[in-house]
Amino acid sequence: MANRRKFLQTLTAAPAVASLAPAASAAVSKRDYFKDLGVRPLINAAGTYTMFTASLMRPEVMEAINYASKQFVRISELHDAVGKRIAELLGAEAAMVSAGAASALTLGTAGVLTGMDQKKVLQLPNITGMKSEVIVQKTHRVGYDHAIRNCGVKLIEVETREELLRAINEKTAMMFFLNWANNDGQIKDQEFAQIGIDKGIPTMTDCAADALPLENMTRFNKMGFSLVIFSGGKGIRGPQSAGVLMGKKEIIAAARLNAPPNGDTIGRGMKVNKEELLGMMVAIETFMKMDHAAEWKEWERRVSLIGDTVKAVAGVKAEQYVPPIANHVPHLRLTWDQSKIKLSYKEVAVKLREGDPSIEVVPGTKDSLEIGVWMLQSGEDKIVARRIREVLKG
Numbered sequence: 142m143a144n145r146r147k148f149l150q151t152l153t154a155a156p157a158v159a160s161l162a163p164a165a166s167a168a169v170s171k172r173d174y175f176k177d178l179g180v181r182p183l184i185n186a187a188g189t190y191t192m193f194t195a196s197l198m199r200p201e202v203m204e205a206i207n208y209a210s211k212q213f214v215r216i217s218e219l220h221d222a223v224g225k226r227i228a229e230l231l232g233a234e235a236a237m238v239s240a241g242a243a244s245a246l247t248l249g250t251a252g253v254l255t256g257m258d259q260k261k262v263l264q265l266p267n268i269t270g271m272k273s274e275v276i277v278q279k280t281h282r283v284g285y286d287h288a289i290r291n292c293g294v295k296l297i298e299v300e301t302r303e304e305l306l307r308a309i310n311e312k313t314a315m316m317f318f319l320n321w322a323n324n325d326g327q328i329k330d331q332e333f334a335q336i337g338i339d340k341g342i343p344t345m346t347d348c349a350a351d352a353l354p355l356e357n358m359t360r361f362n363k364m365g366f367s368l369v370i371f372s373g374g375k376g377i378r379g380p381q382s383a384g385v386l387m388g389k390k391e392i393i394a395a396a397r398l399n400a401p402p403n404g405d406t407i408g409r410g411m412k413v414n415k416e417e418l419l420g421m422m423v424a425i426e427t428f429m430k431m432d433h434a435a436e437w438k439e440w441e442r443r444v445s446l447i448g449d450t451v452k453a454v455a456g457v458k459a460e461q462y463v464p465p466i467a468n469h470v471p472h473l474r475l476t477w478d479q480s481k482i483k484l485s486y487k488e489v490a491v492k493l494r495e496g497d498p499s500i501e502v503v504p505g506t507k508d509s510l511e512i513g514v515w516m517l518q519s520g521e522d523k524i525v526a527r528r529i530r531e532v533l534k535g
Contacts, residue, residue: 183499186525188468188513189350189375193501196378196516198420205423206380209415216402216415223418228387230425232359233369236387237397238421240411242349245370245386246288248408250275252396253315253343253368254292262398265407266293272314276305276342278326281319285347289317292407301327302336309340318346318366321467334365343367343392349384350467352376355433358425367392373417376468376515379424383417440471443514443522448473450526454533456481472503473512475529482533486510492532500528 175182189195198206220237228236239245254271255261261271275289279298286296294314299305305316305328318333328336330346337344345368351357353376361369368388374381386396400408441461448459456478461471479485484492489510493500503511510529514522 181499183494183501184518184521184525185501185516186493186512186514186521187501187503188472188516189372190504191381192504195372195374195381196376197518198374198380199378199424199427201427202379202420202424205419206416209419212415214415216418219415219418220397220413223422224393226422227385227425230429231362231385231387233362233387235390235393236385237393237400238373238413238418239370239384239386239400240382240413240417241374242347242370242372242384243285243288244408244411245384246285246345246347247291248396248400248411249345249368249370249386249388249392250289250292250294250315251399251407252392252394253345254294255399256391256395257398259398262403262407263405265399266291268293272312274308274310274312275315275317276308276313277317277319278305278322278328280325281317281322283319283322285349286317286319302332305336306340309342313342315367316342316344318344320346320348320351320361323466330361330366331364334361337367338365343389345388346370350375351469352428353433353469355429358429362387373421373424376470377424377428379421380417383413383421385421385425437471440515443517444471444473444512446522447512447514447526447529448475451475451529451533454482454530457533468513470513470515473514475510475512476508477533484533489529489532493528496528496532498524498528500525 183193185193187193224235224237228234239248251265254268255265273294274297275294276297276299277286279300282298290296297308299308316333316337318330320330323330334344344366346361346366347370348357348361349370349372352371366388368386371377371385373379373383373385386393399406401412403409444461448461451457452459458476460474462474463469463471486506486509490502493502503513512525517525
């Protein structure tokens with residue numbers, strides 16, 4: 142009876158969390174690990190950036206992770222079963238869980254290069270005797286494409302449809318597309334995928350941070366891309382160390398051949414254990430059936446609350462904006478008359494970071510202070526609003 146009473150008292154004392162807010166776990170640890178290590182937690186008013194540990198896993202995901210942590214399985218068997226389930230959910234021929242989106246870039250490229258040839262798998266990144274070129278639009282070059290170059294291929298930059306068609310030759314292994322740069326390149330996604338189909342060249346699109354709107358989770362498979370990639374720990378709110386590679390079954394099978402638990406492969410260090418496998422599957426199941434309209438309204442409410450609070454300071458303007466592709470959710474953009482408020486946007490960001498509590502805003506902005514509200518936990522919108530107003534008034 143005493144233990145039951147203590148348990149109920151613990152539940153009563155636990156803070157309430159809004160149903161739409163991300164949560165790591167319902168359980169509260171008695172040990173303050175971050176404090177023990179001298180690491181200061183932060184309020185994430187930025188978004189799903191890796192440098193801020195991206196998103197918080199939902200309770201359903203943690204339940205799956207905890208379940209998996211207590212049992213042993215044959216990892217290849219679980220890989221097969223989870224991949225089949227994810228493919229069914231997302232309308233793909235096949236799918237696999239990778240060690241993040243960058244891992245998926247490497248494994249997808251490796252699968253295209255080697256096929257099911259075990260000798261070629263052992264040979265990578267030496268690509269002697271293999272196709273050696275990957276075509277990409279110049280505006281789609283990004284630091285993450287290093288993961289493609291890990292396989293030893295050369296990236297061939299093009300700008301127009303005509304240049305792309307001329308670049309295709311007997312060395313062409315694949316065509317790579319960066320989804321968030323779709324508005325920048327001259328060749329748009331549908332046309333790019335169709336060229337690959339017409340020419341018999343595999344196409345891969347990196348949609349790492351582009352899980353919203355929900356239709357994106359299935360749209361690129363329907364469009365005809367051979368391989369589609371999503372991050373696990375961003376909007377889907379699965380394990381940050383996981384991602385999804387889906388597409389043509391023969392390429393996914395070859396990618397698996399280049400991945401753990403297989404030894405002597407280019408992907409051997411890209412392990413995904415049973416916890417991430419189940420966690421990623423459950424994250425996608427949850428993501429596909431949740432009420433995204435209600436979540437969107439909650440984000441708009443947070444934007445309005447912070448904006449209304451801060452624009453009460455003389456000279457401040459606040460507006461809601463939604464990035465067109467990546468992180469396609471409501472954000473807040475703040476600007477101010479710097480003759481009245483003699484602080485740069487960078488200086489305000491630093492003061493928020495160094496204050497108590499520490500708050501991170503969208504990094505890298507120069508002409509405004511931008512707030513991502515979708516990773517805030519319950520009640521943190523009020524804290525962010527108060528702190529920004531204090532800094533600007535001070």
